[in-house]
Amino acid sequence: MIKYITRTLLLISFLILFFLYSFPNLINCSGCLPLKKNDYKLETYNIKKDNKWATFREEKNGTFFIHTGESDPSIGVYTFKKNLNLILTFSIRSGSKTGDIDFSIKKNNLKLNEIIITPKITRQIFVSVIKNDTLTIIADKHGSTSADWGNLKIENQSDLKQYTLSKIYNDILIYKNKIIIFLWLLIIILLHIEFKNYQPLQNFYTFIFTENTKMINYLIILYALMIPLSLDIVRATAILMIIFWIREGEFTKKLVYIKKQPLFIALFFLICLLLLSLLWTDYENLRTGVKYITRYWYIIPMFVIYTSIDKKFIPITLSAFLTGMLISELVSYSIFFEFMTIEGHSHKDPSPFMHHTLYSVFLAFSAGILLNRILTSEYIKHKIVYTIFFTTITANLFINSGRTGQFLFLFVLASVLVGHYKITFKSVFTTLSLLLIIPYLAFTFSPNFKTRMIQTYQNINNISYSTAIGARIGLNIVAKDIFLENPIIGIGVGDYLSKKDEMVQEKYPDRKTVKELVHYHNQFAEFAVIAGIFGLFSYIFIFISLIRTKVTDIRMNTIKYILVSTIALASLSDAMFHLNRPLSLFALFAGLIVAQYRYERLTTISENSHQA
Missing domain, CATH: 1.20.5 (Single alpha-helices involved in coiled-coils or other helix-helix interfaces)
Incomplete structure (x- = not known):
């Protein structure tokens, strides 16, 4: 009986998988009517001459043409005059091969969704509104601004039953990938039962x-x-x-190892400080504080790696990470040359599996490891392979939009070269030459890098707090003001966002973009705001503890400096010790570094005992 049930479920699972894989990506709205002009009032913002290209224009039959601005996003706010069941279809108009728009949708100032639209990616959003509801559409550039020919079609489905069915269909589309993963897991379990x-x-x-x-x-x-x-x-x-x-098991031995490592003491001190700051967090923000702290479960694998990894697996693990970066790089180049598409990514910003800022940091970090291997490899064939990989990963870094990693790359490169050579005229000349030649080649041959550098220069010289750099500058100003009000113990881990919003509202009401950001884009400033001077110095002490970990293996010792320079410098522009991936990256490599230190120390103790 169980066999028949198992086989039936297997057949049903495969049929559903086939159905999902053949699912169309858009709903053809049967019985829908275009949004009528007397159904709404539209107000537009940032549509001005000094915001080049910015357009938010209503056309006929509920269709709107939207083009992102060069300096600020194009914004349209709809106020509705009646109850409607809306279907919003976002696309790039035919004729544009490079359009790439980041759309944010808000209902009554509450964020509903954020989607990235390209010529090959079209999305639909379902929204029910009542009289006097507002719907805000924010169209921002995702890469360069050219040919961002956005198309928004708004339809009304008066038949509530049909609208509900269409919404369910759309929800299936949204969760399609997760349903597919669940079905494959179910199939694996059923196959296990069949062949147990x-x-x-x-x-x-x-x-x-x-x-x-x-x-x-x-x-x-x-x-x-x-x-x-x-x-x-x-x-x-x-x-x-x-x-x-x-x-x-063996927790007594593991605990002895952990207690002897200063890095772990520094980490425990920081987390205990964050927990303690819950005491002076406002009651209504306790949930935010607890959620912030629970994110640090991502560093637990570091303890596992430190206490349990076999020494021979350390270089294998390093190679596994580089293999993952190689796969990511190949996918990135496939997107860049338009051999493949991934939803939410375009050839103007080919960061396949993470945000372009984090991807650029990962690329810079990996380039440092590869340069380290080029300098330490004994065999010429290995040097050739690593040189090719280093060249392609460097090129990949500069065709992407992440400025953080591009600036970071220069410091990583310098730290590796100086770490391997004595400070002589030759080493200084070689380092400076590479630091000048690589950015020059990138500026000459990468239009994306050139555009981003020009934008950076313009943003610094003409600060607008609605740009990426301007918003970061604005956040640092706000963080400074909050820190000076609470310099010793900070404001508490739960209040760091609400206090930011209050400060912006009171002192800088015109800096709306600063208020909308969900963290401080500076990890040092964030910890200073949360836990005062103690929070700031506890974070700095983590890097000091890692640097002071004495590793004799030249490759691993250089990786130690690469890791510290990467995370510490990138922390000046992002929450590198709170976002999931950077925490995972730190857990992996910090774990490998201290594990190498543990094995070297055990070897030294063993040799000393034999000599005695």
Whole structure:
């Protein structure tokens, strides 16, 4: 009986998968009518001469032409005069091959969604409104502004039943990928039930549930491979690592190892300080504070790696991370040359698996590791392979839109070269030459890099707090004001956002973009606001502790400096010690560095005991 049920479920699962894979990406609205002019009032903002290209124009039959502005986003605010069930279809008009728009949709000033539209990606949003409701459409550039020919079609479905069915259909589209993953997991479970008596499968289960340490090491490799590729798999792998680490036992020995490592003491101090700051957090913001602190479960794999990784797996893990970056790079180039498309990404900003700012940081960090390998490899064929990889990853960095990694690259490059050579005329000349030649070539041959650098120069000389750089400057000003009001213990981990909004409202009401940002884009400033001078210095002490970890292996020692310079410098423009991926990156490499230190220390103790 169970066999028949299993096989039936397998057949149904495969049929649903086939149905989902063949699902169309847009709903053809049957019985929908175009939005009529007497149904709404439209007000536009930032449509002015000094905001080049900015357009938000109503045309006929509920269709609107939208072009992003060069300096500020184009904004349209609809106020509705009656109850409507709306279907909004966002697309790029035919004729544009490079259009790329970041649309934000708000209802009554509450954010509903944010979508990125390209010539190959069209999206639909379903919104029900009542009389006097407002709907705000913010169209911002995603890359350069040229040919951002946005098209918005708004339709009304008066038949509530049909509208509900269409909305359900759209929800299926939104969750299609997650449903597909669930179905594949279900199929794996059903196949296990079908073939549970198969001897090789039984041997595999025996290995999983008896060889805890080996499983941890294999999971660490998977963890390293997936950090550049899939945050969902990173989470799942981290959870499995923790489970097998608990099953492994030997906690007395592990605790001794952990207590001897200053890096972990610094981390514990920071997290305890954040927990303590909940005491002076406003009651209504406690949930925000707890949510902020729970994010630090992402560093638990560092303890697993430190205490349980086998020494021979350390270089394998490093290679696994570089393999993940290679896969990411190949996908990025495929998007750039338009061999493939990924929803939310275009050839103007080919950052395939993460935001372009974080991707640029990962690329700069990986370039440092590759340069380190070029300088330390003994075999010429290895040097050639690493040189090719270094060249392609550097080019990938400068065709992307992440300015943080592009600036960071110069410091990473300098730290690797200076770390390997004594400070002589030759080493200084070589370093300076590379620091000048690489940006010059990027500026000459990468239109994206050239555009971003010109924008950076213009933004610095003519500060507008609605631009990316201007908003960061504005946030630092706000953080400074808050810190000076609470310099010793800060305002508490739960109040860091509400206090920001209050400060902007009171002192800088014209800087609306600063208010909308969800963190301070400066990790040092964020910790200073949350926990005062103690929070700031506890974060700095983490880097000092890591730098003072003495590693004799030249590759790992150089990676230590690359990691510190990457995370510390990138922290000046982003929340590098609170976002998921940077925390995972830090957990992996800090874990490998201190694990290398542990093995070297054990070797030294062993040699000294033999000599005695």
